[in-house]
Amino acid sequence: MKTKNFIAISLSVLTILFTVLSCIKDEALNREADIISFSLPDDITLGVIVREAENIIRVTVRKGADVTKLAPVIELSEGATVSPASGVPHNFTNNVTYTVTSEDGNWSRQYTVEVTDNITLHFTFEDWTYSGNKYYKLADDTWDSGNGGIALINPSVYPTRPTEDSYEGKYAAMLETQKGAYIEFISKNIPIFSGSLFRGKFNIGNALIDPLTAPQFGQPHPVEGGKPVALTGFYKYKLGSPFIGSDGKEIQGRSDSCTIRAVLFKVTKGQGKNEYLTAKDVMMSDKIVGWADMEDCSQQLEYTEFIIPFVYRDVIDYDKYDYKLAVIFASSKNGDNYEGAVGSTLIIDDVRIVCDPFDD
Amino acid sequence: MKKIIALLLIILAAQAVYGQSGENTAKEKTYTLEHKIVAGFNFGATAPMPIPEEVRKVEAWWPQFGAQLGYNILMRGTGNWGIGSGIMLDYKGMGVRDKVKYMHTIVDINTDDNQGKFEGYFTGRNQTIVKNSYVTIPVYLTYYLKEKWRFRLGGYASYLFSSEFSGKVWDGYIRVDDYTGEKILIPEYQPAFFNFGDKLRSFDFGVIGGSEYKLNYRFGIFTNISYGITSIFQSSFKGVGFKMHNLYATIGMTYTL
Numbered sequence: 001m002k003t004k005n006f007i008a009i010s011l012s013v014l015t016i017l018f019t020v021l022s023c024i025k026d027e028a029l030n031r032e033a034d035i036i037s038f039s040l041p042d043d044i045t046l047g048v049i050v051r052e053a054e055n056i057i058r059v060t061v062r063k064g065a066d067v068t069k070l071a072p073v074i075e076l077s078e079g080a081t082v083s084p085a086s087g088v089p090h091n092f093t094n095n096v097t098y099t100v101t102s103e104d105g106n107w108s109r110q111y112t113v114e115v116t117d118n119i120t121l122h123f124t125f126e127d128w129t130y131s132g133n134k135y136y137k138l139a140d141d142t143w144d145s146g147n148g149g150i151a152l153i154n155p156s157v158y159p160t161r162p163t164e165d166s167y168e169g170k171y172a173a174m175l176e177t178q179k180g181a182y183i184e185f186i187s188k189n190i191p192i193f194s195g196s197l198f199r200g201k202f203n204i205g206n207a208l209i210d211p212l213t214a215p216q217f218g219q220p221h222p223v224e225g226g227k228p229v230a231l232t233g234f235y236k237y238k239l240g241s242p243f244i245g246s247d248g249k250e251i252q253g254r255s256d257s258c259t260i261r262a263v264l265f266k267v268t269k270g271q272g273k274n275e276y277l278t279a280k281d282v283m284m285s286d287k288i289v290g291w292a293d294m295e296d297c298s299q300q301l302e303y304t305e306f307i308i309p310f311v312y313r314d315v316i317d318y319d320k321y322d323y324k325l326a327v328i329f330a331s332s333k334n335g336d337n338y339e340g341a342v343g344s345t346l347i348i349d350d351v352r353i354v355c356d357p358f359d360d
Numbered sequence: 361m362k363k364i365i366a367l368l369l370i371i372l373a374a375q376a377v378y379g380q381s382g383e384n385t386a387k388e389k390t391y392t393l394e395h396k397i398v399a400g401f402n403f404g405a406t407a408p409m410p411i412p413e414e415v416r417k418v419e420a421w422w423p424q425f426g427a428q429l430g431y432n433i434l435m436r437g438t439g440n441w442g443i444g445s446g447i448m449l450d451y452k453g454m455g456v457r458d459k460v461k462y463m464h465t466i467v468d469i470n471t472d473d474n475q476g477k478f479e480g481y482f483t484g485r486n487q488t489i490v491k492n493s494y495v496t497i498p499v500y501l502t503y504y505l506k507e508k509w510r511f512r513l514g515g516y517a518s519y520l521f522s523s524e525f526s527g528k529v530w531d532g533y534i535r536v537d538d539y540t541g542e543k544i545l546i547p548e549y550q551p552a553f554f555n556f557g558d559k560l561r562s563f564d565f566g567v568i569g570g571s572e573y574k575l576n577y578r579f580g581i582f583t584n585i586s587y588g589i590t591s592i593f594q595s596s597f598k599g600v601g602f603k604m605h606n607l608y609a610t611i612g613m614t615y616t617l
Contacts (some may be wrong), residue, residue: 053542
């Protein structure tokens with residue numbers, strides 16, 4: 001009986017101890033005051049670069065676009081507020097300063113927004129942000145990758161991320177094919193995840209239902225942008241091994257290759273906002289008018305320049321159509337069919353789309 | 361000040377034990393002495409008390425090797441009251457894995473794009489391992505109940521002779537300097553590490569309370585709870601944003617000599 005008393009007392013002591021230790025306070029209000037994304041209407045925006053370190057947001061719009069009353073849509077740190085407010089029209093002829101205040105009201109940041117109408121089809125992959133604090137994404141949100149889809153299965157490594165092994169500047173983009181996973185939702189084993197980086201949007205909603213339509217390739221390419229004549233840049237490519245087929249089994253004697261490709265395609269005049277190419281039709285859609293494709297994308301251990309001329313099969317006619325331009329990189333060419341080699345790594349830097357003005 | 365009080369208590373206790381025992385050899389004994397070996401296991405936490413708002417969720421906790429081994433001397437007066445002291449090897453440690461928001465820390469980052477030591481506010485997941493080895497001198501009042509029970513309440517002074525306070529953070533980010541500073545991602549696959557083992561105070565002073573139940577003349581079982589009033593970190597160290605205290609329960613056996 002006394003031993004029981006002792007045990008009872010001991011247990012009470014422990015219970016008190018753990019109650020004290022496990023009492024969690026209410027969550028503090030957020031103290032961050034970041035602009036996470038800043039967007040102007042799609043039909044005039046060619047690119048947005050958020051330079052976090054310098055508190056500068058640089059928006060490139062089509063040449064001649066009216067910037068006197070643009071209403072930006074601003075995404076902020078959770079709970080934060082911004083002045084001037086998101087969605088309020090503003091004259092961007094001169095730089096505009098936005099002040100973000102944290103949810104708790106104690107912290108703030110000032111961003112300078114510069115709107116320019118220079119067409120910059122020069123991509124240096126210097127500025128990266130984190131989406132949902134989970135994975136890397138280029139700050140220029142005209143670019144996207146498959147990371148968002150891979151996030152659904154919470155991997156340890158995301159295939160697309162920055163690397164300091166750059167050709168120029170501090171960073172280059174690194175795409176590394178990763179080991180896949182069994183995905184319960186579709187009861188399917190996906191043997192590999194290719195790294196990918198493209199101009200366009202990754203539609204996470206489609207990632208598990210119809211993965212080939214998840215990447216939506218292409219960004220508007222207005223007539224002022226000129227006629228794309230070449231895709232240039234620098235790359236390195238290291239082959240992974242072994243090569244794994246879509247059934248998850250090793251295929252002897254086959255080696256991986258990368259994708260470096262740009263495609264110009266036509267969309268409905270004035271209404272092409274939701275028209276894009278996907279992994280299903282990026283190679284053979286009848287909307288494609290021209291492309292630049294690296295045919296032999298094989299191992300290159302040192303930085304190698306690529307200059308790939310555009311090939312056209314159709315005339316460009318801005319009177320009848322609008323056009324979009326897609327630029328696509330992948331560390332495993334057949335990654336869309338989940339074929340490739342874990343470890344295949346494509347590093348790209350200093351990419352340009354060289355354009356000539358149209359004759360007329 | 362606290363140190364001085366604790367030292368005084370120890371000296372008084374020593375005088376009470378040794379001084380009086382000498383004095384009383386010729387006279388009739390007005391007290392009885394009890395010498396015992398104690399062996400127990402400490403488990404609890406070295407943690408901020410109460411848990412600060414920075415800690416959002418405790419995902420796991422586990423004890424480290426937490427032996428307590430030593431010698432206690434108890435002196436009982438003619439009534440139900442007595443006094444006790446002793447000297448013990450006292451290992452206190454734990455592991456904890458938690459989710460934190462804005463935890464102030466200093467970490468060594470080694471990711472693809474950031475290397476170095478960064479101080480700031482981390483949000484994400486944290487794992488901390490504490491393994492501290494002390495020599496502890498307790499001083500306490502004892503109350504005897506029905507011969508089988510002893511309850512005690514008092515204080516302790518511990519000297520730290522070996523320490524580890526280390527861990528890692530991952531699956532989150534640190535804002536350098538303040539909440540609007542540079543944001544560095546610390547991914548799941550490239551954790552950042554911290555080690556504040558050399559920033560701990562050499563002494564820990566605190567309070568103890570507990571009970572003992574005598575199974576027979578020789579053996580007893582005891583339970584004890586101890587709480588360190590002093591923060592375990594040196595006051596000059598600001599790396600960890602909050603004061604941390606030792607809060608441990610001990611369960612063990614006593615053997616009366």
